[in-house]
Amino acid sequence: xxxxxxVHLNVKISMTMSDSKNINLNQFSSKKEYPPLERTAxxxxxxxxxxxxxxxxxxxxxRFRIIDEEGKSYGCSYSYLISWVYEPxxxxxxxxxxxxxxxEGQNLGKIDRLLLDEKVKTLRVFNPLHHxxxxxxxxxxxxxxxx
Numbered sequence: 001x002x003x004x005x006x007v008h009l010n011v012k013i014s015m016t017m018s019d020s021k022n023i024n025l026n027q028f029s030s031k032k033e034y035p036p037l038e039r040t041a042x043x044x045x046x047x048x049x050x051x052x053x054x055x056x057x058x059x060x061x062x063r064f065r066i067i068d069e070e071g072k073s074y075g076c077s078y079s080y081l082i083s084w085v086y087e088p089x090x091x092x093x094x095x096x097x098x099x100x101x102x103x104e105g106q107n108l109g110k111i112d113r114l115l116l117d118e119k120v121k122t123l124r125v126f127n128p129l130h131h132x133x134x135x136x137x138x139x140x141x142x143x144x145x146x147x
Contacts (some may be wrong), residue, residue: 050131052105052139054122055114061121066101068144069125074099078118086112102145110139 066074080097087093092108094101094115103111103123114120125141126134134140 045130047130047132050124050126050134050140052124052126052134052141053111053114053120054124055119056121060118064120065122066103066144067122067124068146069127074101074146081115084112084115100147102147103141104143104145105139105141107137107139108141 061078063075063077066076068074076094076096076099082095082097084095085091085093086108089107089109090104092103092111092115094103105126111120111123123141123144125144
């Protein structure tokens, strides 16, 4: 029994590189081109809770940003905020040194109060593809026009 294993071992050891010259590796290669992989499944994110205005809880803010329905963000500094006009409860016009933002929506009084205290951090337009509907009576920004 021990002798059979020894013979088998000697056969494996005696194999050299000269024995592999007859192997044609080209027979394993494929000239066929495969199409690129495509992503067929798309992940759909669950809608997030909507908040029209995000405020600073403690101190005044030096800057705020406005995010439109496409996700484009406009950074503004309170030092360049010239004036705003609030028309209860559906329209606010913000005049910054280089832009005018016309904000249309519902229940915009909270934004007016936070602007007065310089506590607005973010204003965000509602996008039904990304946000859950706002609760009744909450602040809702439906559209922002920039000029």
